Amino acid sequence: MLKRFVVAAVLTALMGSLVLPALAQDEEIQIAPDQKILVVDPEHKAEIMEKIEKELGGTVIFEYEKIPELLAIKIDPSLEEKLKDLVGVKDIYVDVLMPLPKPIREGGFRRPGWDPRQPKPKALEITSGGDWGCDRIDCEEVWFQGVNKVVQPRAQAPEPRQFAWLAGIGLLLAGGLALQRSRKGLLILLVFAVPLALNSCVGAVSPIKLGDGVLVAVMDTGIDPMHPDIDSNINAALSTAINVGPYNNDCTTDPGGNPCDAPWDDYYGHGTFIAGIIAAELKNLSDAPEKFKKIGVAPKAQLVSLKVFPNSYESVIIEGFNQAIARGINVINMSFGYGPLTRTSLDDSGTWPYFRCDLKGTPDDPVDPPLEVAIDAAVAAGIVLVAAAGNDGVNIGAGGQAVTPASCKGVIAVGAIDSSDRRAFFSNYGTDVDITAPGEFVWSLCETSGFGSICWNAYNYGAANPLYQPDLGTSFSTPYVVGAAALLLSNGVAPASVLPRLQSTADCVVHPNPGLDGFPGSGTVPECLLDVEEAVLGTQNGDN
Secondary structure, eight states: OHHHHHHHHHHHHHHOOEEOOOOTTOOOOEEEEEEEEEEEOGGGHHHHHHHHHHTSOOEEEEOOTTOTTEEEEEOOGGGHHHHHHSTTEEEEEEEEBOOOOOOOOTTTTSOTTSOTTSOOGGGGOOOTTTOHHHHHTTHHHHHHHHHHTOOOOOSOOOOHHHHHHHHHHHHHHHHHHHHTTOTHHHHHIIIIIHHHHHHHHHHTSOOOOSSTTOEEEEEESOOOTTOTTTGGGBOTTTOEEOOOTTOOOOOOBOTTSOBOSSTTOOSSOHHHHHHHHHHOOOOOGGGOSSTTOOOOSSTTSEEEEEEOOSSOBHHHHHHHHHHHHHHTOOEEEEOOOEEEEETTOBOTTSSSBSOOSOBTTSOOOSSOOHHHHHHHHHHHTTOEEEEEOOSSOOBBSTTSEEEETTTBTTOEEEEEEOTTSSBOTTOOBSTTOOEEEEOSSEEEEOOSSSOOSSOHHHHHHTOSOTTEEEEOSHHHHHHHHHHHHHHHHHTTOOGGGHHHHHHHTSEEEEOOSSEETTEEOOTTOEEEEOOHHHHHHSOOTTOO
């Protein structure tokens, strides 16, 4: 217990900064007044940096080589007016902290009538990779097809290999007939017919890929490189901690003073739990020595740790996007954000919105805010962005509030359902939520140092197997969708088509009542549950 309190105290101290007075119904916003993000003209960027450092006594924190329209600096706040006078500076934003979603623990976020120390019985059904969530969205059907390299036929236009098969058969017949009359027939048979026929036969079986070749970045608290269920799927060469200037997210020692296994290591546990849902390694569970071995949605994808916590300021998150673009990342898991806030919130002076992006359902700003510039750059680089909808149980979107980055255009926002297909009692809902996934007491991986704060059931109540535990939150709904995106990308679906494919194959329901079990409901807004099998295979053999 003391270890967990140490972790919480360390994170609180590191994340702390100045807190602005909160607007009505809005979350408090933590800012760093001497850290600014500039929107600049790329042609004047070098000149701007030189003047900031030589004339204004400031420091460039992040140059953002892959996002040339942005620049992060540290400078005396009193010099902001001089910054505005620099040629090429279009807009100035104060740096804002993006925290992890509000935790769901003892207290207000517990259902009445059951012991909060015990996981729900459904969570103990160890099926489909040790997780009722993967069982519900039919991951095992995709794994089976991937392992056996067969697919159910789809209703679609003939592919080129089908024509090759017909051509091969035709040439085989022609060659056979010609063979009766001359040796030229044998030449035809060997040179043309046999290669075509073999090609057509091989192509007739279309192996399903399980995330092969897809780079998935977990932009979070790090990933534990020592957990046996993910160690082989981590791309250590591409993993990094954002530790430039005043930001230091390097893991050097854990709270017990033990050396970390990598700078991007995770002793908090949030990123490791997410990584397990995305890409825990493919294995035969029946041969596993432990009861709760885990398989990820895309068990052949490569995990990349982009460690941005605990110093998760917006400038750091943007540097995460910059690093993702530079590293060729395909999908980013973003289980963090600030909000919910009223969609028109301004700071005390009314000069800039808290939301540094174009919100879904609103007109584009003439000058894009910093986060929107970074999102646009990532999307243009072909990266699929997926974010948690948040754990406040409120309406986000039209007629409600917003959460950043989940409410930003270009980002897939994920809400949570429970094991009874109801909206999870904590999950935000509304038009900004693009899709839902399992999120209440889903199983995944605990970091191995013993100091983690995510696997609270293990450390609080003496669970027998602390490497595998349940937890809940939209943070853990998000990686199901990230894993599904990795499956689609590895099987040839274009990044821009990922969300349409997920939504068109989802299981959608409309709850007619405004509330469920005494918790706020989603009214008539449809909630669409991820269906991995139908999205990837086009079948419903394992539909639950």
